[in-house]
Amino acid sequence: GDSVTQMEGPVTLSEEAFLTINCTYTATGYPSLFWYVQYPGEGLQLLLKATKADDKGSNKGFEATYRKETTSFHLEKGSVQVSDSAVYFCALSGQAGTALIFGKGTTLSVSS
């Protein structure tokens, strides 16, 4: 079945460092891909998405490109801030109307 694999954390960075969180997927068909962010004690918020191959999703300085050839959707940010500290989830859409399929989440901790 469909699945998402993302790098395990925690990832610890200093402010202004470059961030990469790897995400690869296995899916039949052509899923949409998502990155969600979860701040402590809160639900998930959509960070960015891409719906077809070569699409680049971007938001708040974060970017991810839908790479069909490598089945990847790596999250990147050029300069992280302390406020980016959170848990990041990679996800893909399965069949319409079904629950998204999530990776296990990666905890990012940014220190000043």
Next chain:
Amino acid sequence: GAVVSQHPSRVICKSGTSVKIECRSLDFQATTMFWYRQFPKQSLMLMATSNEGSKATYEQGVEKDKFLINHASLTLSTLTVTSAHPEDSSFYICSARGPLGDTEAFFGQGTRLTVV
């Protein structure tokens, strides 16, 4: 974007009592909603899919008699934790896919349940 509201955000209850958590889609109709459970520092575990007007579909290993799901309208799904025990303490999150079908999911704020 679409808004999903979950209530309460935090609840403490005594062992043996039941707790109801509400999940509402505020500006769209959601024929299907999803309930997740999240343990500390762990990923989301899908518990069940809630279908408006029909029985929920539970994931393997989830006790349907303990976690009662009702989806009585196109904007409201409820999760009732019956006869709660301390091991049911967790963070529960609901979500709904967007109104156009194959779009992103929108999440409620989550409910922190503590059973004492």
